[in-house]
Amino acid sequence: MPARPPAQAKLILASASPRRRDLLAQIGLTPDAIDPAELDETPQPRELPLDYVRRLAEAKALAVAARHAGGFVLAADTVVAVGRRILPKAETEAEARACLALLSGHRHKVIGGLCLIAPDGRRVVRVVTTAVTFKRLSDEELRCYIASGEWQGKAGGYAVQGLAAIFVAQLVGSYTNVVGLDLHMAYKLLAGHGYPCLAPG
Numbered sequence: 001m002p003a004r005p006p007a008q009a010k011l012i013l014a015s016a017s018p019r020r021r022d023l024l025a026q027i028g029l030t031p032d033a034i035d036p037a038e039l040d041e042t043p044q045p046r047e048l049p050l051d052y053v054r055r056l057a058e059a060k061a062l063a064v065a066a067r068h069a070g071g072f073v074l075a076a077d078t079v080v081a082v083g084r085r086i087l088p089k090a091e092t093e094a095e096a097r098a099c100l101a102l103l104s105g106h107r108h109k110v111i112g113g114l115c116l117i118a119p120d121g122r123r124v125v126r127v128v129t130t131a132v133t134f135k136r137l138s139d140e141e142l143r144c145y146i147a148s149g150e151w152q153g154k155a156g157g158y159a160v161q162g163l164a165a166i167f168v169a170q171l172v173g174s175y176t177n178v179v180g181l182d183l184h185m186a187y188k189l190l191a192g193h194g195y196p197c198l199a200p201g
């Protein structure tokens, strides 16, 4: 068992993503602070999706830990990958259409990187992969989905927790990883480093 950290050790979520905050709330965790890292998220030339999420999750955690000594700092990064290709976070309709055209009728991977920095400075990075298969999208489905606007700011141009759930023919692995934070791994990292995830009683 790891040594229990001081009772006042705070939980810092290094993320601007409301999805990650909501996911933590689902398991009864409310961060003491939400402090997004705001880094340049451009992939390096020929960077593989797995390397990219590891690098980003770690960089986000390190940037934020510098401002919160003695806390538990949790950071994450999510990408949608088609083979070695990292799809963008869709910011325009054209980007969302291009992503959905690649995903339609095919299997892709959602890769999530998590990094925890514990109060004693120990740092752990983990990667979780989920395989998702989309049905073949009709023109009408594509049009409705683009009109929904739910693709905005989402890795790969969709959000499984919304309307896009109807496109998912199969999902193998962690659902919460696709939404933005694998809760099993987040719990394992936090509890494993002595954060009191389970409220007494």
Ligand SMILES: Cc1cn([C@H]2C[C@H](O)[C@@H](COP(=O)(O)OP(=O)(O)OP(=O)(O)O)O2)c(=O)[nH]c1=O
Residues within 6 Å of the ligand: 014, 015, 016, 017, 018, 019, 036, 037, 038, 041, 076, 077, 078, 079, 080, 089, 110, 153, 154, 155, 156, 158, 159, 160, 161, 178, 179, 180
């Ligand atoms: C695939 C998928 C992604 N997403 C979201 C989760 C993330 O918010 C986003 C991926 O972008 P990220 O860069 O991982 O996260 P972010 O920019 O929103 O926040 P921060 O960097 O501050 O932590 O896509 C969904 O909400 N649902 C999905 O089904």
